[in-house]
Structure formats: C-alpha cells, structure tokens
Amino acid sequence: MGQLTDAVLAGDRRALAQAITLVESTRPDHRATAAELLDGVLPRTGSAVRVGISGPPGVGKSTFIEALGSYLTGAGHQVAVLAVDPSSSRTGGSILGDKTRMETLARNPQAYIRPSPAGGELGGVARRTREAMLLCEAAGFDVVVVETVGVGQSELAVADLVDLFVLLASPSGGDDLQGIKRGIMELADLVVVTKADGELANSARHAAADLQRAIHLLRPKYEGLSTETLLVSSPAGIGIAEVWGAVIKAHAHLVESGQLDAVRAEQARAWMWDEVRAGLADRFRTDPRVTPALDALEAAVRAGEIAPTAAAQELLDRFTS
Secondary structure, three states, X not given: OHHHHXXXXXXXXXXXXXXXXXXXXXXXXXXXXXXXXXXXXXXXXXXXXXXXXXXXXXXXXXXXXXXXHHHHHHOOOOEEEEEEEOEOOOOOOEOOXXXXXOHHHHOOOOEEXXXXXXXXXXXXXXXXXXXXXXXXXXXXXXXXXXXXXXXXXXXXXXXXXXXXXEEEEOOOXXXXXXXXXXXXXXXXXXXXXXXXXXXXXXXXHHHHHHHHHHHHOOOOOEOOEOOEEEEOEOOOOEOHHXXXXXXXXXXXXXXXXXXXXXXXXXXXXXXXXXXXXXXHHHHHHHOOOOHHHHHHHHHHHHOOOOOHHHHHHHHXXXXXX
C-alpha cells in the first residue's frame, strides 16, 4: 500500500487508475485498504479547483468538457475528468463511453478521464466519486471536473462534491427552462447556454436572457456572488475562456471570503454521514439476525399481507436485538 500511495503522489497514471479501482471496489477487505490509501494521500489534497457540470441529455456536456479541458491544458493546467455514466436499473450495466466522446482530450497527456458507472446512485454521481476526486488531486491535477449523468432533482448530490456547479442549458428557450428543476437552478453558480452559433445563435441569446431573469428571482447561493449566464459554442471554442474566467473569479471570491473552507468542511461532514448510512445498510442486509426473515418479509409485503412499515420495524428490531 505504501508503494501504491507513493506512486499516486508521484503522478503515475497507472497507479492512479489502480487506486481508483480499489476505492470503487465493494469488497470489505478492499474498503479497509482503500481507507488506508486515502489517509496516506489526504495531506496532498485540497488544492484543486473542483467543478461539477450537469445539464439535460443532449445539451453537449461531453463536447463542452472536451473544449474546456483542451483550453485548460493549453494554459498549463492538469485536468482530471470524472465522468459518471448512467447504469441500467435492470442489469446494472453501463456504457462508459466518455473516452470515446472526448477522443481528443483522452489523448492529451495533461488530462485524465475516468468514466465510472453511476451504479444506481440517486445523486447522479458514483458512490466513490469523492474518493476518486481526492486521488486525482493527490496525483497533481489542479482542476477536477465531475460530469453527472443528467439533470433533475436527484442531481443535487453533486453540490456536496464540488466548489462550483456549472449548469448547461440548450438554446431551446422556454422548453428547456421548464425542464430544469428549481432545486438545480438554486445550486448553479454559473449557467452556460451551449450551441450558441449559426442558426441557433439568436435562440441561445434569448434562452440566456430567459434563464438570467429566472435566476434573479432566486436567492443567491453564496454571499457576495451572483450567478452569471454565459454563451458558448463548444466545437468552435467560443466562450470557453469566458466560462473559465467566471469560474476562477467565483472561486477566488470563495477563497478570499473564507466561504470555500466552510463549504468543504460541511461537505466532509456530509460525506461522513453518507458513509455511515451506506455502511449501516450494507451491514443490515448481511446481518445473520436479519437475513433469515428478509426474503419472507419482502414476499409478504409484495403480497400485501403486511404493511411495509411493520415489516421494516420487525427487521430493525431483529437488527438491534
């Protein structure tokens, strides 16, 4: 483990991939080893700009991230992209196609793309995205981008991972605005309207104006920081520099005002309780006092023979007896 820790800290890409695979493992023995690894790299984390990116399907998240990543690496940054792909609720399978969609960035030696399955996580981010983000920071990446699977109420979890949340919107005006949940809008630090070129340029400007008016009706997320709405054409690279300038300006404000430290401290606390809840659920399902009755009670609930509340209480009583 010491060798793996040293290799990650030295920026070894193969070691980083191995370390992320380790923290994503659900095996109990791997979880203990992963905790040791994270403790070893923790002092070298925290210096990166952490950016979450979400938006409706088809808005061009991968194209935007590739354009942003190419711009940042050209400016001397080391960029890690943690791209979470949707997982099938029936099979658990995932396409993991982000390296294909970000072909140019995937070949860039200054960038690292790690696709991970969402695994049914409601937050639109993989359960171990937090750990992967810390490992990327420890390996020397100074910008970490987390791409979520889509937009909706369940995407709110990304705000517990990153410093700034960028919401992408397409130039479809009111229709797109109606599809964006208020909860997501309240969390957005920056709204970016994509495809703002050619025949869609006017539509993009109108959409940006509509979104900006909607944002003005919401309470600001951070003190002294208002949400901007910007236009980009990712394939042409138009507006990408302005987006990054807005991100850096907002991040600097959070640092100087002390709000970033407070936000990250609260994220760490929330992370701890997420782990407690997940760990309890895992132990509950495998507890020998619970498992003998689990299948029978599930069948009884399905058949309508017992109320779900009563079944849950019986299982909890077994677990705590």
